Amino acid sequence: MRLQGRSNLHSARWLSGVLLSALLAGCGGGSETTEVIPDPINPIPPSSSSCETSDSGSNSDSCGTVLIGMTDADGDFLQYEVEVVSLSLERVNGARVDVLPSSNIVDFAQYVDVTELVTAATVPVGTYVRGEITLDYTEANIYIEKDGEAHLATVVDESGEAVGEVTLALTIDNRNQLVIAPGVPAMLTADFDLAASHTVNLEGDAPVAELYPVLVAEVNADEQKDFRMRGPLIEVDETEGDYRIALRPFQHKQGRLGGIDIVTDSETSWEIDGEAYVGATGLTALAELEAGTATLAMGVFNRSSREFTADSVLVGSSVPGADLDAVFGHVIARDGDRLTVRGANLVRVDGEVQFNQTMDVQLGEMTQVSKPRRQHEMLGLQDISVGQRIRLLGSWDAESALFDAREGHAHLLLTRLSATASAQTDSTLEAAALTFGGREVAMFDFAGTGASAEHDADPAAYEVDIAGLGLGTLGMGSPLQLRGYVAPFGSAPADFNALSITDFSDARARLLVGWAHGDEEETEAGEVGEVGEVSAIASLSATGLTLSADSTFGAKHHILRGSHRTDLLELDGLPAIEPADSMFFGRGIYTIAQRGSDSGDLVFFSDFESFATELDSRLMAGAMVKRLHARGHYDDAENRFGAVALSVVLREAVSVE
Numbered sequence: 001m002r003l004q005g006r007s008n009l010h011s012a013r014w015l016s017g018v019l020l021s022a023l024l025a026g027c028g029g030g031s032e033t034t035e036v037i038p039d040p041i042n043p044i045p046p047s048s049s050s051c052e053t054s055d056s057g058s059n060s061d062s063c064g065t066v067l068i069g070m071t072d073a074d075g076d077f078l079q080y081e082v083e084v085v086s087l088s089l090e091r092v093n094g095a096r097v098d099v100l101p102s103s104n105i106v107d108f109a110q111y112v113d114v115t116e117l118v119t120a121a122t123v124p125v126g127t128y129v130r131g132e133i134t135l136d137y138t139e140a141n142i143y144i145e146k147d148g149e150a151h152l153a154t155v156v157d158e159s160g161e162a163v164g165e166v167t168l169a170l171t172i173d174n175r176n177q178l179v180i181a182p183g184v185p186a187m188l189t190a191d192f193d194l195a196a197s198h199t200v201n202l203e204g205d206a207p208v209a210e211l212y213p214v215l216v217a218e219v220n221a222d223e224q225k226d227f228r229m230r231g232p233l234i235e236v237d238e239t240e241g242d243y244r245i246a247l248r249p250f251q252h253k254q255g256r257l258g259g260i261d262i263v264t265d266s267e268t269s270w271e272i273d274g275e276a277y278v279g280a281t282g283l284t285a286l287a288e289l290e291a292g293t294a295t296l297a298m299g300v301f302n303r304s305s306r307e308f309t310a311d312s313v314l315v316g317s318s319v320p321g322a323d324l325d326a327v328f329g330h331v332i333a334r335d336g337d338r339l340t341v342r343g344a345n346l347v348r349v350d351g352e353v354q355f356n357q358t359m360d361v362q363l364g365e366m367t368q369v370s371k372p373r374r375q376h377e378m379l380g381l382q383d384i385s386v387g388q389r390i391r392l393l394g395s396w397d398a399e400s401a402l403f404d405a406r407e408g409h410a411h412l413l414l415t416r417l418s419a420t421a422s423a424q425t426d427s428t429l430e431a432a433a434l435t436f437g438g439r440e441v442a443m444f445d446f447a448g449t450g451a452s453a454e455h456d457a458d459p460a461a462y463e464v465d466i467a468g469l470g471l472g473t474l475g476m477g478s479p480l481q482l483r484g485y486v487a488p489f490g491s492a493p494a495d496f497n498a499l500s501i502t503d504f505s506d507a508r509a510r511l512l513v514g515w516a517h518g519d520e521e522e523t524e525a526g527e528v529g530e531v532g533e534v535s536a537i538a539s540l541s542a543t544g545l546t547l548s549a550d551s552t553f554g555a556k557h558h559i560l561r562g563s564h565r566t567d568l569l570e571l572d573g574l575p576a577i578e579p580a581d582s583m584f585f586g587r588g589i590y591t592i593a594q595r596g597s598d599s600g601d602l603v604f605f606s607d608f609e610s611f612a613t614e615l616d617s618r619l620m621a622g623a624m625v626k627r628l629h630a631r632g633h634y635d636d637a638e639n640r641f642g643a644v645a646l647s648v649v650l651r652e653a654v655s656v657e
Contacts, residue, residue, distance in 0.1 A: 120258030196629030364406025504561035579608030
């Protein structure tokens, strides 16, 4: 099944806007030249030079650099493609910066495991405190998985009407504002929290998602995912061990959104025009190529040095969509040299991006197989097996609905497996496999994975090689997340080679709660149009909050750890929700979302006490809680949830008798 897609040939300018929306922070670098809208009452002091985003940056004392990254938390969506129409940001002196001169399209569902660096924008110095973003859902392509199939979803507002344009006013907490200074880049990471932004109703023929956009942003975030940095090569400095690119994020074919240096080291893996390199040899090969050559790096951002270090780099024809079409997804079946790939995102060389529920892929003797971060391994077609996350380069034939990779490349990507432990030895773990990359194991056909038919992988007793990990004893029944690679096709057991294992009992969790009844006409639990609860929160203070056991919950009242779900209603009591700094994490980010509020539709706080004070004030004024979404750590023994991020969605305040 092929789902509707759109061309991504728009200018990359919108990228900065998207991110900023969440952050509220504000830089302006979505466009090559920042447009400043003067405030007649508090005019901007004259500047010696304009703040232009360029390959070289700016040396002006009037300008600074903001690095903007975009990511997304886990949600219910296979595809979430909407139009970002406009974004403006406001400095403390009232001057506004228009960072989105033209509308653009983005699929927010593609950024669960990675942060896309979208701009290194040159903007006027100052403190940014407010902003405004407009999203247009008129021609949105939003798909949700229901009963193993992708379904086009209808997005509605709280009154049940189809959503068109939505404009949100943003206000950032004054304890952690975005301050732009010359020579000191600031990093802004924005998260369009799709889980907190929607109540999804899967009843009926087509899914319906009630929308209240919640965009969460952090300035110089404590914790970050890997960054993806794309763009044409500017220059190479072998002495310093780095290279410089002009940012051109996503699949855009035009635009230059600021220059950044990317540091490499002895462990950086490279693939340049299909050839593998490691360390300095890759940088030397890169130096021989012309400026303008396509590059794509995955790596980390060092907050203290403000540098990006690449773990892996793709260059030239090895970049997806540069010279060859590319498809990303999970292998759900294999028959000889024919693969079936699920959740297949297709990137065409012309920049068009399509989402396909499944896609057939033809391999051949000339197909080159590699692991981007493990270039020393000698791999072949047999290393591609069921469950593996994969990136393929080749050519797409729409008429035959076949992706031809016979003379292309197959990149085996780190695969995320969610499972429950059932038995363990020093070198082997037996587990019940639940999902691969969030996809239910029932979708996968494991025929042919074993050395013989009786040894084909059994998801109920999935055998994982854990040799060399030095694990202690895992609790049987423990919820686990494993990262690694599926064992070669036709070789099981073992079924999976783990590089890391995380016990979700001690790892990140999500808390999602919705309320189904209020002081108006009742609705069924989970039905779109829920009106919220005045009494949803039983207690609220600077040290945390508790939910009311007397409130009427909707369809969502769960703690999620990977694919493991804990029903709040089955616990002995509702968990206490505490700020992050009192448990395992550093600085938190806390958000109140309420349309029509005088202080902004979205208000961000870096400390829980200020958040609690503002939330209490709004509840006392009659506002009602619709949804609550938290990310952090759940302590089973103490029955408490430490929130590194917490969003509370309120409906408009009503009068209280």
